[in-house]
Amino acid sequence: MSRFLVLYSTVDGHTAHICQRLQQFLERDGHAATLADLGENTGIDLAPFDRVAVGASIRYGKHRPYVAQFMRERRGTLEAKRCAFFSVNIVARKPQKNTPQTNPYMKKFLKQIGWHPSQLAVFAGKLDYPRYTFWDRQIIRFIMLLTQGPTDPAAVVEYTDWQQVEAFARALGDA
Numbered sequence: 433m434s435r436f437l438v439l440y441s442t443v444d445g446h447t448a449h450i451c452q453r454l455q456q457f458l459e460r461d462g463h464a465a466t467l468a469d470l471g472e473n474t475g476i477d478l479a480p481f482d483r484v485a486v487g488a489s490i491r492y493g494k495h496r497p498y499v500a501q502f503m504r505e506r507r508g509t510l511e512a513k514r515c516a517f518f519s520v521n522i523v524a525r526k527p528q529k530n531t532p533q534t535n536p537y538m539k540k541f542l543k544q545i546g547w548h549p550s551q552l553a554v555f556a557g558k559l560d561y562p563r564y565t566f567w568d569r570q571i572i573r574f575i576m577l578l579t580q581g582p583t584d585p586a587a588v589v590e591y592t593d594w595q596q597v598e599a600f601a602r603a604l605g606d607a
């Protein structure tokens with residue numbers, strides 16, 4: 433049994449939702465799992481935890497800057513505890529861009545932080561046009577038009593493969 437800290441960086445809540453599912457899967461498998469918003473807890477004391485998992489979403493090509501900063505500044509502790517990192521983005525709905533080796537945002541992020549967390553994953557996110565501001569909706573619809581995605585302004589599509597999330601939780605627990 434391990435004590436996990438699951439940290440999320442989210443804008444519209446979907447990465448938090450994925451982290452809640454991870455927490456549930458980990459607890460079901462007999463582990464303890466604490467969930468926290470990384471943006472509000474960048475100074476969190478990692479001592480009470482055996483393992484740390486960090487999930488962050490992409491917005492206009494980037495994770496929030498505090499994510500890479502946290503991973504760089506806490507590298508020593510995170511490496512010692514074995515850290516997992518996953519990125520959530522809409523590009524990952526494409527099968528050829530949904531692994532740590534093929535997803536452009538993951539590749540960029542790993543270069544940015546300068547080290548490789550021991551477990552990595554890329555999850556496809558959620559498209560939720562009604563939730564977006566007018567301009568965000570127009571921009572994302574245009575990007576979707578260029579990449580053969582849905583453009584109906586009423587579309588809400590969850591691309592996340594929950595079996596992949598469950599398999600990731602199991603891999604975290606087994607490692």
Ligand SMILES: Cc1cc2nc3c(=O)[nH]c(=O)nc-3n(C[C@H](O)[C@H](O)[C@H](O)COP(=O)(O)O)c2cc1C
Pocket residue numbers: 441442443444445446447448489490491492493494520521522523524556557558559560564568572
């Ligand atoms: C304003 C905006 C910009 C986005 N930019 C990108 C992007 O550049 N690349 C991408 O793959 N996904 C992009 N997405 C999709 C998000 O990564 C996806 O919706 C994800 O599920 C959001 O997770 P969150 O709710 O945890 O923030 C964008 C979404 C929004 C609303």
